[in-house]
Amino acid sequence: MNIVKKLLKARWSSSLIFLVLLFLITGLANASFLSYSNIIACFNTATMYTLLAIGIAFVIMTGEIDVSIGAVLGLSASVTGMIAQEGGSIGKMLICVLLIGAAVGLFNGIGVSFFGVPSLIFTLGTNGVLRGIIYMVTEGRTIENFGGPVAVYGNMSLFAGVSLYYLITLVLVVIAHLVTTRTRRGKYFIAVGDNAGGATLVGISVLRTKIIAYVICGVMAGIAGYVFASKYGQVMNVAGNGYEMTAIAACVLGGISLSGGLGNMVGAAIGAVIMSSISRLLVFIGLPSTYDNTITGVMLIAIVVVDALTQRRAIETARRKRLLNRTESKPEEGGIQA
Amino acid sequence: MTILKKLLKRWETFLVLFLILEFVVFGAANPKFLRPASIMTAVVNYISVCIITLFVTMVMIGGGIDIQVASIIGLTSIIEGVLWSDAGFNIWAAVLCAVAAAALCGALSGFFVAYCGVQPMVVTLGGSFLYSGLALLVSGMSATPAYQGISGFPEKLKGNIFVDFRFLGKGELFGVPFQIIIYVVLIFFCVWLLHRTKYGERLYLIGVNKEAAEYSGINTRAVIMSTYVLAAVSAAIAGTLLTSNVNSAKYNLGSGYTLAIITAVVLGGTSNTGGKGTILGTVLASLIICIMRYGLPLCFGVSTQNLDLPVGIILVVVVLGREIAGKHMISSLFRRLKSRSA
Numbered sequence: 001m002n003i004v005k006k007l008l009k010a011r012w013s014s015s016l017i018f019l020v021l022l023f024l025i026t027g028l029a030n031a032s033f034l035s036y037s038n039i040i041a042c043f044n045t046a047t048m049y050t051l052l053a054i055g056i057a058f059v060i061m062t063g064e065i066d067v068s069i070g071a072v073l074g075l076s077a078s079v080t081g082m083i084a085q086e087g088g089s090i091g092k093m094l095i096c097v098l099l100i101g102a103a104v105g106l107f108n109g110i111g112v113s114f115f116g117v118p119s120l121i122f123t124l125g126t127n128g129v130l131r132g133i134i135y136m137v138t139e140g141r142t143i144e145n146f147g148g149p150v151a152v153y154g155n156m157s158l159f160a161g162v163s164l165y166y167l168i169t170l171v172l173v174v175i176a177h178l179v180t181t182r183t184r185r186g187k188y189f190i191a192v193g194d195n196a197g198g199a200t201l202v203g204i205s206v207l208r209t210k211i212i213a214y215v216i217c218g219v220m221a222g223i224a225g226y227v228f229a230s231k232y233g234q235v236m237n238v239a240g241n242g243y244e245m246t247a248i249a250a251c252v253l254g255g256i257s258l259s260g261g262l263g264n265m266v267g268a269a270i271g272a273v274i275m276s277s278i279s280r281l282l283v284f285i286g287l288p289s290t291y292d293n294t295i296t297g298v299m300l301i302a303i304v305v306v307d308a309l310t311q312r313r314a315i316e317t318a319r320r321k322r323l324l325n326r327t328e329s330k331p332e333e334g335g336i337q338a
Numbered sequence: 339m340t341i342l343k344k345l346l347k348r349w350e351t352f353l354v355l356f357l358i359l360e361f362v363v364f365g366a367a368n369p370k371f372l373r374p375a376s377i378m379t380a381v382v383n384y385i386s387v388c389i390i391t392l393f394v395t396m397v398m399i400g401g402g403i404d405i406q407v408a409s410i411i412g413l414t415s416i417i418e419g420v421l422w423s424d425a426g427f428n429i430w431a432a433v434l435c436a437v438a439a440a441a442l443c444g445a446l447s448g449f450f451v452a453y454c455g456v457q458p459m460v461v462t463l464g465g466s467f468l469y470s471g472l473a474l475l476v477s478g479m480s481a482t483p484a485y486q487g488i489s490g491f492p493e494k495l496k497g498n499i500f501v502d503f504r505f506l507g508k509g510e511l512f513g514v515p516f517q518i519i520i521y522v523v524l525i526f527f528c529v530w531l532l533h534r535t536k537y538g539e540r541l542y543l544i545g546v547n548k549e550a551a552e553y554s555g556i557n558t559r560a561v562i563m564s565t566y567v568l569a570a571v572s573a574a575i576a577g578t579l580l581t582s583n584v585n586s587a588k589y590n591l592g593s594g595y596t597l598a599i600i601t602a603v604v605l606g607g608t609s610n611t612g613g614k615g616t617i618l619g620t621v622l623a624s625l626i627i628c629i630m631r632y633g634l635p636l637c638f639g640v641s642t643q644n645l646d647l648p649v650g651i652i653l654v655v656v657v658l659g660r661e662i663a664g665k666h667m668i669s670s671l672f673r674r675l676k677s678r679s680a
Contacts, residue, residue: 065459067597111654115661118611120403120459121604124597125653132647140643237643241594245405245463258457290474297468301450301461308456 012267015254018303019274026281033284040161042277047166048073048224048231049272052247053254054176055220057268058213060251061180063193063260064112064119066214068104069221069247071130073240076100076225078134081143081235084150093150097222104130105218109211127244134237144234154230165227170269172220177265189213193260249300250275255307274299349607349660353622360626364633371637378515380632381625382583385517386411386576386592388624391602392528393572395620397565398603399532401545401612402451402458404566406465407573407599410440411592413473414577419488419587420480429492429503437574443469444570448563466596473589487586507583517579524572528617541565545612601653602627607660626652 023042027034052069059066076097083093104126111122156164179186188209191199196206224243229235248258254271256263278299279292365372381388390407397404414436421432447465451458482488492502509516532538543551544558552558573592581587606623608615627649634640634648 111658115658117657117661118609120600120610121657122654124601124604125650125657127597128601128646128650128653130650132644132650135641135644135647140641245466249463249467252460252463258460288478290478291471293467293471294475295471297464297466297471300464300467304456304460304464305450305454308454312455 012255012264012270015267015270015274018253019270022274022277022281026284030284030286033281037161038280038284042280043273044157044161044163044166045280046269046273046276047163047169048227048243049246049250049276050166050169050173050269051220051224051227052243053250053268053272054173054265055217055224056244056247057251057254057256057263057265058176058180058189059119059210059217060248060256060258061189061193061260061263062210062213063196064210064213065248065258066108066123066217067120067244067248068108068123068126068130069217069224070240070243070245071127071134072101072104072218072221073225073228073243074235074238075104075130075134075137076222077228077235077239078138078143078225078237080150080226080229081146082138084146084148084229085143087148090149090153093226094223097226098219099222100225101218101220101222102215103218104221105215106211108218109214112214113207113210138235138237140237142234142236143229146229146233150230151233154227154233165231173265173269180265190261193262195261246275247272249296252300252304350616350619350622353606353619353626357622357626357629360629360633364629364637367637371633376632376636377629378518380628381521382515382517384624384628384631385521386580387595387598387602388521388621388628389524389576389579390569390572390595390599391606391620391624392524392617393565393569394599395603395606395608395615395617396528396532396541397458397569398608398610399545399612399615400541400562400565401548402562402565403600403610404447404462404569405459405596405600406443406447406462406469407569408592408595409466409468409470409473410443410570410573411577411580411595412589413443413469413476414440414574415581415587415591416473416477416480416488416589418578418581419482420476422491423482423488423587424480433503433578436578437571440570440574440577441567444567445563447570448566451566452559452562470590470593477589487588489586491582491585491587504582504585507579507581507585517583520575520579524575525617525621532617537561537564542613545614547613598627598649601649605653605656 023034023039032038052073056066056069079096079100080093083096108119108123108126111117111126112119153164158164158167180189181187188199188204191202191204192206192209199209200206225240228239250271251263251268252258252271253274254263254267254269256267256271275296278296279289282289282291282295361372370376390411394404394407417436417439418429418432421427421435422429425432427435443465447461450456450461480488491504506516506520511519532541540551540556540561543554543556544561548558577591580591584591602624603615603620604610604623605626606615606619606621608620630648630652631642631645634645635642640648
């Protein structure tokens with residue numbers, strides 16, 4: 001019983017319930033949706049968004065934002081594709097991708113936390129610079145026609161239809177979740193986002209924590225770029241454009257507060273699945289895919305508005321209770337004084 | 339002397355110097371650049387961003403942010419197209435309906451931000467999905483395929499002179515494109531609204547300290563909501579001008595402008611934490627960006643696809659420089675040098 005209660009209280013449980021409801025409603029509209037392969041496909045297609053979402057979740061938890069991850073994805077996907085065209089090994093691709101992600105993350109982190117530039121502005125600038133670099137690296141070409149092991153792994157499924165990449169992503173989600181909830185340093189991210197001043201007072205380096213968050217975010221986006229290239233086998237110059245907004249939306253759906261200090265990784269992963277399966281659900285309900293953005297928008301706004309209203313109500317009731325306690329205890333105090 | 343010092347401390351002075359530098363460099367590289375006609379073309383090419391930044395500045399001064407305006411450009415455009423071509427409305431009635439619809443969109447997001455207390459970034463992110471999705475749905479009501487765009491707006495071409503609806507985007511008054519005249523009028527309107535009225539004063543106060551503003555009797559919610567409505571209406575104006583200029587109503591017009599708009603506002607010195615920023619700064623910043631986007635390809639042969647790079651570099655360098663200068667690193671360095679020489 002206790003475990004059930006604890007689960008229901010967890011912040012990501014509402015997003016999980018929401019996801020299950022979405023699946024059930026779709027199943028009611030079209031029973032053929034509720035087959036194993038369809039549901040697994042929903043998770044498999046969420047691979048890239050999940051990677052981006054858990055990466056940016058670190059940054060959002062510390063109370064900052066990173067809008068350059070779409071461009072990081074584009075750059076690392078292009079580089080992966082170009083290495084594949086030359087017949088390079090997967091190890092070389094991964095090293096390049098990780099280096100790109102870490103370098104961009106370090107740059108963002110230093111700009112935001114050391115120099116104190118507002119994060120939206122700074123990462124916006126990084127976004128522009130990276131888009132330019134992509135263009136210079138690829139000379140404006142679309143990177144395509146690459147074969148070899150990368151293209152094979154992209155659509156490989158290990159067991160029961162779960163793709164290799166989604167399995168690795170799941171492992172990363174679990175690691176990220178355990179790190180942020182179980183380890184001491186992992187809890188710093190939430191602590192810094194919740195109350196930076198308080199965190200400094202107890203001896204946490206806000207500067208270092210934020211830089212690490214940005215580096216993790218960049219690395220995750222880099223890996224997502226590798227997955228992009230491997231999965232689609234074709235990388236255009238505009239690859240990853242707008243992915244940052246989807247990743248942020250996934251985090252919001254997963255119950256991570258954009259003002260920081262609230263939320264967890266499982267929520268972000270569930271949010272990513274919701275975001276990426278909407279278009280598939282629409283097909284089964286029988287609506288054309290043109291409804292995609294409308295439904296996403298309505299859902300996003302509805303969830304955050306409901307969340308804000310319930311939070312405000314909780315604060316109100318807590319305040320009222322506090323005031324009530326105070327007025328009840330007052331006569332007693334008076335009695336003692338008299 | 340004190341005036342000079344005061345001027346040097348202002349961000350706008352730096353922007354003006356930067357703008358002059360651009361003119362000198364581009365003018366030296368290619369004298370054709372300095373013709374008034376080409377400079378006006380530079381502004382006309384970027385007029386949507388120029389117009390919308392004026393009002394997004396206000397949203398950001400009030401402590402919010404608006405990333406949905408770009409999707410409202412497309413929504414306005416397609417509503418005008420569908421009402422005019424498929425529903426048989428008079429074009430001006432269609433424009434009015436589209437502007438009203440945009441205002442409604444802005445009011446909806448503004449309501450959630452101001453009255454429900456949701457973070458503005460999240461609401462307008464949802465709004466950008468919602469309104470671009472609606473635009474696509476509206477385009478589905480038309481007989482014209484969505485990718486094609488509805489064209490053939492009334493123009494009654496007489497020689498080379500555009501009249502009627504197309505005058506908005508193509509017409510000229512005294513040799514100046516009509517779009518630029520609208521932009522100038524809007525600049526004066528914004529300067530008046532933000533720097534000369536009680537409304538503007540209240541907006542700054544809300545941006546600096548919302549609670550203090552609330553306690554001093556300002557209806558903060560109504561003011562905040564109004565900024566989102568204004569931003570949406572400005573997006574509708576930009577969408578109408580763009581539709582008229584390219585003679586095509588499409589659901590995805592202006593879809594890539596979000597980051598460009600925020601970049602220009604921020605470069606103009608508006609802080610996204612609220613309470614800081616001027617219209618003049620925003621105007622100068624948008625001019626700097628559009629002249630750079632025009633000048634680099636014309637004078638130095640930079641590919642038009644690769645214009646994000648210089649704009650991004652300038653944004654990063656400028657905000658870093660401003661932060662460093664703001665921390666008095668430079669002034670303290672000067673002081674140290676002075677004391678050493680003395």
